[in-house]
Amino acid sequence: MPSLLKWSSLPVAGMVSELKFPVPWGHIAAKAWGSSQGHPVVCLHGWLDNANTFNRLIPLLPKDYYYMAMDFGGHGLSSHRPMGFPYHFLDYVSEIRRVTAALKWSRFTLMGHSLGGTVAGMFSCIFPEMVDKLILVESYGFFPAPQESDAWLNSKRKVIESLLSLEEDKHQPPKVRSPQEALQRLLQANSHLTEESGRILLERGATEVPGGLVYNRDMRALTHNQDSLTLEQCVSCLNKIQASVLMIIAQDGIFNPEAENVNRYFVKPLREAFQSNLKHFQFAEVMGNHFVHLNEPEAVAGLINIFLKRDQSSKARL
Secondary structure, eight states: OOOOSOOEEEEETTTEEEEEEEETTEEEEEEEESOTTSEEEEEEOOTTOOGGGGTTTGGGSOTTEEEEEEOOTTSTTSOOOOTTOOOOHHHHHHHHHHHHHHTTOSSEEEEEETHHHHHHHHHHHHSGGGEEEEEEESOOSOOOOOSSHHHHHHHHHHHHHHHHHHHHTTTSOOOOBOHHHHHHHHHHHOTTOOHHHHHHHHHHHEEEETTEEEEOSOGGGGSOOOOOOOHHHHHHHHTTOOSEEEEEEEEESTTOTTOHHHIIIIIHHHHHHHHHHOSSEEEEEEEEETTHHHHOTHHHHHHHHHHHHTTGGGOOOO
């Protein structure tokens, strides 16, 4: 794959660097912890979040790795996509390939939370030779299409109508909120976030303007536009994964047992497929909610530390 235009790195305090990777529509932003000589771990945030979601977890992980957390397009500090186009799930997958191509990485670890785990799972199927380890936090690695055709059709209709509606409103300036109002709106939309966690996400998820803050996220990203794979196709794709997999699910997260319709639909079949089809799969359930990695990172750090260090001597060269 041809290399991209030169990417830039801006060091900040505490061995944390801000990165920018040129892409045809602007840039993909990222932040990195540690020495670039360490084995790379690409960290992927959840839907409408940003790279700061890993701020409290990564300092608890082994120091001899290079952790790079991306902002997906339209999120955090990354550029928005060109006007007239919705955000497709595969766009996020391709952004990983763009960034790792710019860095000339041929093999690395992927860690994803929620949507980031789904993106990581698909990347691991499409480019299985590039991923040595896959860490899924509050994610089953796939999000199958609705079983009912009407539900699928309605979801696609919503994507198109939302896009057109946003284009009609494009001349309206973004809403300016006070810092406290911006935080409270974020917390209301994400009941699993603590106030401290909300502030961490808002640091990268909003920009200061006269009168307050405006959210950075592209409104088009609010509409889910998943790839249309059935559960059976997801299970088939799963067989392509070559990486060792660690799956961490929170007891009070979005997959909790009370959501019986979700469990019956794809959670149980996907977990069983991982267990039966992959040689190196570990499942762990922890106390906490959907943002356990940010709210209470100690609950998952130990599991991830052990997983990363396992078979460390066999890690492939970059």
